[in-house]
Amino acid sequence: MTPLVEMENMSISFGGIHAVDNASVDLFPGEVVGLLGHNGAGKSTLIKILSGAYKRDNGEIRIDGKTATIHNPRDAKGYGIETIYQTLALADNVDTAANLYLGRELKTPWGTLDDVAMEAKSREVMGRLNPRFQRFKDPVKQLSGGQRQSVAIARAILFNARILIMDEPTAALGPQETAQVGELIKQLKAEGIGIFLISHDIHDVFDLADRVAVMKNGQMVGTARTEDVTKDEVLGMIILGKCPPGATPGPGAL
Ligand SMILES: Nc1ncnc2c1ncn2[C@@H]1O[C@H](COP(=O)(O)OP(=O)(O)OP(=O)(O)O)[C@@H](O)[C@H]1O
Numbered sequence: 001m002t003p004l005v006e007m008e009n010m011s012i013s014f015g016g017i018h019a020v021d022n023a024s025v026d027l028f029p030g031e032v033v034g035l036l037g038h039n040g041a042g043k044s045t046l047i048k049i050l051s052g053a054y055k056r057d058n059g060e061i062r063i064d065g066k067t068a069t070i071h072n073p074r075d076a077k078g079y080g081i082e083t084i085y086q087t088l089a090l091a092d093n094v095d096t097a098a099n100l101y102l103g104r105e106l107k108t109p110w111g112t113l114d115d116v117a118m119e120a121k122s123r124e125v126m127g128r129l130n131p132r133f134q135r136f137k138d139p140v141k142q143l144s145g146g147q148r149q150s151v152a153i154a155r156a157i158l159f160n161a162r163i164l165i166m167d168e169p170t171a172a173l174g175p176q177e178t179a180q181v182g183e184l185i186k187q188l189k190a191e192g193i194g195i196f197l198i199s200h201d202i203h204d205v206f207d208l209a210d211r212v213a214v215m216k217n218g219q220m221v222g223t224a225r226t227e228d229v230t231k232d233e234v235l236g237m238i239i240l241g242k243c244p245p246g247a248t249p250g251p252g253a254l
């Protein structure tokens with residue numbers, strides 16, 4: 001099977017600091033790859049190269065096996081790459097449908113907003129992700145953290161995202177809502193969407209990820225199938241940069 005995404009030998013420096021240093025990672029359809037590492041390890045920077053927010057100094061990105069040209073977020077969206085940042089970036093005072101179509105509103109043939117079509121499509125997408133969700137008429141600021149997360153995910157996949165980047169999706173959520181986001185992720189996987197799940201907390205990703213990729217000081221320590229390593233071994237990768245036998249070492253391994 002051809003990987004959905006291949007990032008090969010990515011490098012980017014800010015001033016003299018190698019924020020990402022020769023890092024490689026890939027992602028298959030329907031797969032969750034947990035990107036782990038301490039604060040400042042380079043996780044967000046690596047993923048911002050893929051989402052078009054940062055321009056890399058070096059390296060190649062391939063989508064479906066073909067070289068991809070990603071210079072800005074619009075290019076990335078053209079490849080079906082969507083990012084959900086920790087802040088979610090929702091418009092708090094308007095309802096779910098208005099958030100899903102923010103800046104991309106559907107119009108009737110007469111040039112007016114097509115509220116009927118937008119609400120119908122919103123109900124369809126939200127129904128797929130979170131069938132119990134009923135609060136379509138409420139401003140999103142009144143929703144729970146988990147519900148807000150579903151709105152942000154629905155917005156990302158509404159326009160046919162195939163590659164979803166989630167940067168610390170559960171950092172601000174309680175246990176019940178974290179579980180709800182886990183259910184959302186399983187649903188997306190079943191639809192064949194590939195997900196990069198970024199976290200500095202191993203417990204958040206270990207149960208959801210098919211593979212983990214660990215970064216340290218901008219370098220890739222290694223990657224491993226979650227079933228081939230223990231949590232303690234992955235902690236060793238994060239803290240010490242020590243690659244266990246079940247993992248494939250990267251340039252940052254001890
Ligand atoms: N725009 C920028 N300008 C200068 N330095 C930056 C910039 N973005 C990131 N860095 C630096 O690059 C390094 C990697 O940062 P990055 O945000 O990618 O880490 P992270 O792994 O996402 O950490 P966290 O878990 O805290 O989110 C850090 O040393 C950071 O200070």
Ligand SMILES: [Mg+2]
Binds near residue numbers: 043044045
């Ligand atoms: Mg980060």
